[in-house]
Amino acid sequence: MQYISTRGLTQPHTFSQAVEAGLAPDGGLFLPDSWPDISGKLGDWEKLGYAELAAEFFTLFAPDIPREEWHSLTQRAYERFDSPDVAPLRKLDEKTYVLELFHGPTLAFKDFALQLLGLLYKRQVEHTGKRLAVLGATSGDTGSAAIHGCMGQEGISIFILYPNGRVAPLQERQMACTGASNVYAIPVPGTFDDAQRVVKQTFGDTAFAATQHLSAVNSINIARVLAQCVYYIWAWLRLPPEARGGVEFVVPTGNFGNVLAGWMAQRMGLPAGSFRVATNQNDILYRFFTSGEYRQGDVHPSYAPSMDIQAASNFERYLYFLLGEDATKVREVMEQMRSGDAVNIPSGQTAMKASRMTDAEIRETIGRIYASYGYVMDPHTACGFTGMASDRVSVVLATAHPAKFPDVVQSATGAEPTHPTLEALKSKPLETHPLEATPEAVKAFIDAQHRA
Numbered sequence: 001m002q003y004i005s006t007r008g009l010t011q012p013h014t015f016s017q018a019v020e021a022g023l024a025p026d027g028g029l030f031l032p033d034s035w036p037d038i039s040g041k042l043g044d045w046e047k048l049g050y051a052e053l054a055a056e057f058f059t060l061f062a063p064d065i066p067r068e069e070w071h072s073l074t075q076r077a078y079e080r081f082d083s084p085d086v087a088p089l090r091k092l093d094e095k096t097y098v099l100e101l102f103h104g105p106t107l108a109f110k111d112f113a114l115q116l117l118g119l120l121y122k123r124q125v126e127h128t129g130k131r132l133a134v135l136g137a138t139s140g141d142t143g144s145a146a147i148h149g150c151m152g153q154e155g156i157s158i159f160i161l162y163p164n165g166r167v168a169p170l171q172e173r174q175m176a177c178t179g180a181s182n183v184y185a186i187p188v189p190g191t192f193d194d195a196q197r198v199v200k201q202t203f204g205d206t207a208f209a210a211t212q213h214l215s216a217v218n219s220i221n222i223a224r225v226l227a228q229c230v231y232y233i234w235a236w237l238r239l240p241p242e243a244r245g246g247v248e249f250v251v252p253t254g255n256f257g258n259v260l261a262g263w264m265a266q267r268m269g270l271p272a273g274s275f276r277v278a279t280n281q282n283d284i285l286y287r288f289f290t291s292g293e294y295r296q297g298d299v300h301p302s303y304a305p306s307m308d309i310q311a312a313s314n315f316e317r318y319l320y321f322l323l324g325e326d327a328t329k330v331r332e333v334m335e336q337m338r339s340g341d342a343v344n345i346p347s348g349q350t351a352m353k354a355s356r357m358t359d360a361e362i363r364e365t366i367g368r369i370y371a372s373y374g375y376v377m378d379p380h381t382a383c384g385f386t387g388m389a390s391d392r393v394s395v396v397l398a399t400a401h402p403a404k405f406p407d408v409v410q411s412a413t414g415a416e417p418t419h420p421t422l423e424a425l426k427s428k429p430l431e432t433h434p435l436e437a438t439p440e441a442v443k444a445f446i447d448a449q450h451r452a
Ligand SMILES: Cc1ncc(COP(=O)(O)O)c(C=O)c1O
Pocket: 108, 109, 139, 140, 141, 142, 219, 252, 253, 254, 255, 256, 257, 258, 259, 306, 307, 380, 381, 399, 400
């Protein structure tokens, strides 16, 4: 299997090459050039543990890495999760399940891909001898998960840009209190979208990217999305058989990587029913899926800060399919979006459902679900608990631990959620490297800190 770019101007890459690059040199996103059919494998996969399932899944997409090595990689990636199930599926009632994706080292779903990606980077450094500069933007969770996947690793420096003052205080501590010498937590002015734009512009300097061995750690990296497909398969296999076919996955969404992973699993033959994109008040995706118009607006800080996003990177992968896998059309539409114009796209048969929530509704929902089930959830997960389907089972993806966002959770439930990992961070010194939000500033900083 090879990996092609959504913009059609990049030579096909192997899995390892696509992972190393992250973003395709033509500015597009990598996708597999063919899709395996997993429907016949689900019966065998039902007996596997999480790490084994992930290994079997990846052997279909990355034949350049031997199967035994995949098993060793996934075993190591998921051994630090604090639940034996890795991704436990909790039943709230006959119609409602929660897939808990916050049992990894940084207490957010990003650990599923980033623990593995850290090991893939390590392997890459060992195989090629090249020192990698890993670069990413975060609205809070990707940054800490990426840092925990890479910190202390020989041959890797990691640079994470985040919007100054717009991530939760504990998320910032997870990035800036590691004490690791290869980690650079970089607050920049503006929003997550500004940080992500600067990261993409930095990759746009292909000579710089090549000289510094730059790799993208956001879900623009195809390994991120593939790793996230696995927990949809896992959850589907854990549902009662009669609930599986129609199941609706409800996915708190910002950069569109998480829900795209589920949709891709369905495209490979996972017989899931439907997907609902759950947004906060930054509702560009809600507006798209309900009207067909993709129009960027201003970002407004919310109780679910990791989803304060208006320019969802992975939407480009979805667009590629909506536009009939026509890379020329993707280039045209992406250019239209870049110049700030609204874009109208027929959503057609592949349309997902969508919902949105204001801050007041998020707080009310956390309180209501706690009162009804005794279940405490974080504000991103709460965005999923509206407009539940009445005719089928729903699985809501719980994307972060409530203790990462103690203020809103405490105001909704009356009790402060805590976690020992986060408590330990409170007394540690913060080390940040503030920069201007420009590719020039970022390149100069990487140049000064990273020995390629
Ligand atoms: C806690 C949490 N929930 C949901 C999301 C949305 O995920 P995605 O960006 O993959 O759509 C994010 C990040 O955006 C997040 O950090």
